[in-house]
Amino acid sequence: MSISTEAGAPAGKAWKSKEEFLGCVMLTDWILLVVLFAVVLGSFHIHYMLLAGDWDFWIDFKDRRMWPTVAPIVAMCFAAAVQSFLWQKFRLPIGATVACLALLTGEWINRYDNFWGWTFFPINLVFPSALIPMGFWLDVVLMMSGSWLVTALVGSMGWGLLFYPINWPVLAQYHQSAEIDGVLLTLADLIGFNYVRTGTPEYIRMVERGTLRTFGKDVVPVAAFFSSFISMLIYFLWWKIGTWFTNTKYIEVDDI
């Protein structure tokens, strides 16, 4: 790590040497990074489980309408908030990626330990949605433009549009079909049917519902565009929330 003190770091007399000071800064950096990652992991994970929930938990909820609409919108919240914090305070273009990686780390721990390790649901039933390339897109757009307005418009558009293509390489195999007792089912449907979820009956699936029938079978792009537009609004709001919640003025005390 190369660092410089030319910006006026208070090296002072608290450190015996410059090396000790630099080592302290680096150690603190790592602690901060780990803490930030853990905080985002926990909070984003709860947020995503509550709002994207079943659409992200189960293979037989990952449809062409609701899932690509809901998941990017819900994921945008923390991506924008963390980006706001890391960009404004540190000029780091990694906020959305940090959020996505933290969420996926938490999700994979949860899916492997809980869904598979405790309950023995197979991983092909419970793997999460892939989000990382969307994080790269949002971060690089912010870095290139330097503008949260441009990022909200261009970044959010790509954020929503990229979601389904990113997930398709894993999802496609589960949309092959089989005939079971004369009923046509995709493998996604069949996994959901075979592997019993006592508390998740089939009718609870909110999939392939809606009035969007004009575009024949090509409903994903329309759902993705809609998701992108809502993601723009979410980006504006959560960028501000990120700013408000990463402010030290709430804990400032005169005598400290």
Next chain:
Amino acid sequence: MMNKLLATLAGCVRPGALRALAFGLAAAIAATTLPAATPASAHGERSQQAFLRMRTLNWYDVKWSKTEVNVNEEMVLSGKVHVFSGWPQAVAKPDVAFLNVGEPGPVLIRKGAYVGDVPAPRSFSLQVGKDYEYKLVLKARRQGRFHVHVQMNVEGGGPIVGPGEWITIKGDMANFTNPVTLLDGSTIDLETYGITWTYIYHFAWMAAAAVWILYWFMTKGLIVRYWWVKAGKANELITVREKRIGGLWLAATLLAVLFGYAWANSAFPRTLPMQAGLLKGIDPIALPAATVTAQFKGGSYTVPGRELSVKLRITNSGTEPVKIGEFTTAGLRFLNPSVFTTRPQFPEYLLADRGLAVSDETPIAPGETRDVTIIVQDARFDIERLSDLAYDTDSQFGGLLFFFSPSGNRVGVEIGGPVIPRFAAGATL
């Protein structure tokens, strides 16, 4: 004020207190995570309100083809269910229902579900007042001993759990396979299908994310960057070279996404959207017209004696005399020992083989109308928490009363109505 509070709090935080706090936290984490999780042995059916279990679905003729199976071996859970006419207003009608299994995770997988002869992998409608026959084909997956129930989920009503039986599964889950033949004729093992690729795909992207984050973190860290931003030099923090790297990174990402999408389309050219929607064509059992009717004339539940007393006016319009042999409700069976001389095969905890008494045991002759009182009394009524009926907001009982003729014919009649709780021992109807 705030400073005083903070000072007080700070005073409390001594090294010893911190050590104790850290130790307690570690002990709590260890206690909740390290011991092996105990599998659930029941599915909360007792926690459902009594009126809900008694007056929604009346399960009968429930059979488990085996109670001991090996991993990969199949068994059948079958039976009939009567949809109670007096379906409680508090619960949504079963216009959308799903035949399910109550078990602790997929210890047995559901290879087939049928209502009547119709395969039912999706939801369907049930008609109130009708009877349905169901069959679940289950394949053993995980070794152990598990409580397995039939269950019907009703949209707006929740899960309605039927009787359960302990099933022992022998063998090793590592040997479990779930072969499925696709429309193109190829066969896959659904248990493991696509999992390795899913791991590779996800973890490759996550590794790329870690590289991106660490690249930026390692250049100037956090604190130094913060100082620069505070010093008004934020715009100097990202160099032209770094922007170029970012652009290339994004270009590579988009190329990878495009390539992945195209590859998936070529590797799996025939994909279909998920199948959804209500199944049609599920018909109730065509039962002959009942030759016995039972008119409810009043009922009470004596709490100290766990005794449900029901007055009925029974009319036998059939050609044979009949006797009251069984009352079933909420998965429990209360038998009249004068009719059931041998104990039928049924889970012990749900079978009260001497739990039903009738005020007049003489057979009801053809054409006769008689007033009788039936008494349902057994500890299981209380253990299964049906005695909560006395405290329900809708204190009405429900169930099926079975009449038997000398030739072995059985006639099931739905009975139900309000019951008055009696809290004093010895109280009568």
